[in-house]
Amino acid sequence: MSFLFMDFEASGLEPAWDVPLQAAYVETDSDLRPVRETVLRARLPAYVVPSPDALLVTGLDPYRIEAAPLSQLELMRAVAGILDAASPATILGYSNLKYDEELQRHSAFRTLLPPYATSMPGLARADVLTMLRAVAMLAPDTITIPVTPQGKPTMQLGPVCRANGIAFDEADAHDALNDVHATIALFRLLRERAPTIIAAMMANAHKSGPAGLLARPEPLGLGLFNRMIPIGGIMPTPGNASSWAVADLTVDPTYLDAPPEELGEMLFANGERPIRLVKTNAQPILLPWEMAAPAARGEVPPDRELQTRLARIRGHACFRDNLAIALAGRFAGKEPSPWPDDSLYSGGFIGRDDAITSRRWHEVEWDQRVRLGRELLGDVRLKAFANRWAWLEAPGELSAAEREKGAAWFDHRLDTRDDVPWLTRPAARERIAALKAGAGPGDLARVRQLDAIERWIAGRGKPLSCAA
Structure with missing residues (x-):
């Protein structure tokens, strides 16, 4: 099986509200020899206000973002094509299951593409950060985990690579392709050493x-933040x-005779948690107990007692x-989100008819896309996204009432002072002011970058097509 390594650089850290600006994919064979690599760069949709913090960290120039060759629709169509062509493969990244995969899902959802493409048959998903944590717990002598100047261990990609002899200058970090190459090198090292x-x-x-492991009748080891605990699968x-x-x-x-209410509280209790949830599709650190036991901490019952407890529970x-x-x-x-962007997991799976219509939506011209959105899309979330893209990309195909409704949505999205979950221009200006206030005498370059970001955000307005 081949490997597909990936990384996104984005407008912020909230997958439901932010968008990818860079995407890098490197496909390798089973020996980690590169087969092909792809780098994609996209413009920021006019309705998205980027996080000033994210722009500072990545060093992305907002004016260069505007000059990127792809729209968000084009970027995500290209990503969908890469995933489809790579199968069968295992998709890997660094902290990708927690962030990049979520960003991909939400971005595909917003662009009327299959959000769960990476979970389709032929594809598996792995995270090099998760595997690094497993190695650090179970074979600490094989890998060096660096510490910050404050004396705290860090698993940031750059410091970990440098601490283990992998050349990766900090100036190269947060470029999607550079991060992918560093991830490949670290994965190769982990495979060799552990x-x-x-x-x-x-x-x-x-x-x-x-x-399959959780269905077994014997205890297993589950990796938490920095230790292994003995667990048994229940259901x-x-x-x-x-x-x-x-x-x-x-x-x-x-707790075996506890009522459902008490058992429900145990699932999310602070401190000791007798019952936990494990996501089988997120590469948990789940291993046979005999392999995991050396990384356990504190008092652990003897193996015979662990087996007895599991038998009682089951x-x-x-x-x-x-x-x-x-x-x-x-x-x-739990109230579902009132915002379509934040309803991927609360609004149900996309039905077969809407999936077919969405695929057709990408194959036709804008006049037909508008008709499909009006007449055939039944999922209100997809209908909202289709209307949004039509207003941004082809307002001339809309009625006057539809254009007016789109303009009201756009103004609210950018400038509302309501308590909303996305970043608005007023909130971004407040954040920039706070970052400037915290700058020191040696942060002149940082302040100049913040000034440029502030000017650019202030100049954001309706897309030219809509303003016209």
């Missing part, structure tokens, strides 16, 4: 691996087979019934 651990973790890159979550309830076997299961029918009720109701009463 092959058994990496092989076990790569077996967890597809959800079938962790699901998949009703309605979501990729989420498993597991029991922390260091905790005596005196054999208690009333507990399993009550836990199923608690799991099924854990989101009961």
Whole structure:
């Protein structure tokens, strides 16, 4: 199987509200020899206000962003093509499952493309940061984890690479392609120094691996932030087979007769958590207990006691019934987001008819896209996105009432002072003022960059097509 390494640089850290500005993909063979690489750069949609902090970190010049060759629609269509062509492959990145994958999902969703493309048959997903954490816990002598000037361990890509002899200048960081090449080099090093651990973790890159482990009758090891704990699989979550309830076997299961309400509270308790949820599709650090035990901390019961506790938990029918009720109701009463951008997970899966219409939407000209959005799209979220893109890209195809409605949405999106989950221009100006206030005498270049960002944000307005 081949590997597809990826990295995004984006307008901010909120996948539901920010967008990718750079995307880099490097496909390799099983020996990590590069086969092809692709770098994509996209313009910022007119309705998105970028995070000043993100622009400072990445060094992205907002005026260069405007000159990028691709629109967001073109960028995400290209990404969809790369994913489709790469299968079968394992997709890897650095902290990609927590951020880049989420950004890809939400961006595909907003551009009427399949949001779960990386979970389709033929593709698996792995995270080099997760594997680094596993190696650091289980084979600490094989890898150097650097410390900050404040004496705290750090797993940032650049410092980890340099601490382990991988050339990666800080000036090269936060460029998507440079980050991908550094990730490949670090993955190669981990495979060479800890092959058994990496092989076990790569077996967890597809959800079938962790699901198979959790179905076993013996204890397993689950990696938390910096330690392993003994756990046992209990059951998949009703309605979501990729989420498993597991029991922390260091905790005596005196809770087996607890009602569903108490069991539900245990799932999200602070401190000791007798029952946890494990995502089988997010490459958990999940290993046989005999392999994980050396990285456990504190008092751990003997193996025989762990097995006894797991047998009691699995054999208690009333507990399993009550836990199923608690799991099924854990989101009961939660209000869905009123904003389509933030409704990927709360609005349900996209239906077959809407998926077909969305695919057709990308194949036709704007006059037909507008008709498809009006007449055939049934999912209100997709309809909102289709209307948005039509207003931004082809307002002449809309009625006067539709253009007026789009203009009102755009003005609210950029300049509202309501308490909203996205970044507005007023909020960005306040953040820039705070960053300037905290600047020191040696931060003149940083202040000049903030001045440029402030001028650029202030000049953001309606797209030329819409203003005309």
